[in-house]
Amino acid sequence: xxxxxxxxxxxxxGMTNKKSLKCEQHLGHNAMYWYKQSAKKPLELMFVYSLEExxxxxxxxxxxxxxxxxxxxxxxxxxxxxxxxxxxxxCASSQGSGRGSGETQYFGPGTxxxxx
Amino acid sequence: GQQLNQSPQSMFIQEGEDVSMxxxxxxxxxxxxxxxxxxxxxPVLLIALYKAGExxxxxxxxxxxxxxxxxxxxxxxxxxxxxxxxxxxxGRAQGAQKLVFGQGTRLxxxx
Numbered sequence: 001x002x003x004x005x006x007x008x009x010x011x012x013x014g015m016t017n018k019k020s021l022k023c024e025q026h027l028g029h030n031a032m033y034w035y036k037q038s039a040k041k042p043l044e045l046m047f048v049y050s051l052e053e054x055x056x057x058x059x060x061x062x063x064x065x066x067x068x069x070x071x072x073x074x075x076x077x078x079x080x081x082x083x084x085x086x087x088x089x090x091c092a093s094s095q096g097s098g099r100g101s102g103e104t105q106y107f108g109p110g111t112x113x114x115x116x
Numbered sequence: 117g118q119q120l121n122q123s124p125q126s127m128f129i130q131e132g133e134d135v136s137m138x139x140x141x142x143x144x145x146x147x148x149x150x151x152x153x154x155x156x157x158x159p160v161l162l163i164a165l166y167k168a169g170e171x172x173x174x175x176x177x178x179x180x181x182x183x184x185x186x187x188x189x190x191x192x193x194x195x196x197x198x199x200x201x202x203x204x205x206x207g208r209a210q211g212a213q214k215l216v217f218g219q220g221t222r223l224x225x226x227x
Binding site: 042043056 | 120147156160204206208214
């Protein structure tokens with residue numbers, strides 16, 4: 001397995017459900033990211049983790065809860081979501097610290113989320 | 117906050133034609149990246165640029181880091197059907213931590 005993988009690829013959930021998205025990177029990178037991609041909008045950065053420490057939270061609602069147990073894995077726990085949260089959720093990783101300098105990010109295939 | 121202006125938003129071309137798209141920023145950037153995204157997939161890195169004036173190729177793709185450091189260009193020569201998708205520019209402003217993305221250019225090719 002190479003690159004950045006995400007599971008599940010598709011998820012349909014009700015507003016009262018609790019689910020988790022999983023991301024795994026096989027690149028030996030130190031930083032991992034969650035992005036939200038909605039139709040006709042630029043990519044929105046949600047969270048950044050550097051060496052398992054959260055270094056950025058871009059004013060994301062608390063119904064999204066990230067977890068980074070080690071430098072290879074990143075989770076996004078979802079609970080009581082709203083229909084407007086339906087989007088493609090992308091995970092990415094980069095070699096550096098995630099704090100800025102010279103970062104090139106490599107993306108996973110995304111999880112297509114539909115909230116009913 | 118920092119924004120990128122990517123143009124055109126969409127392109128409809130004939131197979132075999134060359135394609136050009138660009139990205140501009142209001143401030144000086146020290147990194148420019150170009151990604152392609154296929155439907156239902158995540159963006160895939162095409163070309164990374166780290167130096168003003170840098171011109172880098174990846175097969176039929178060529179990207180340039182503008183001399184002013186406020187723009188970047190992506191060219192695709194002799195387009196083929198598999199070039200269809202959305203192309204995103206991304207960059208990091210000098211002194212900034214965050215990578216920002218353009219709105220994307222949707223490329224459609226008529227055979």
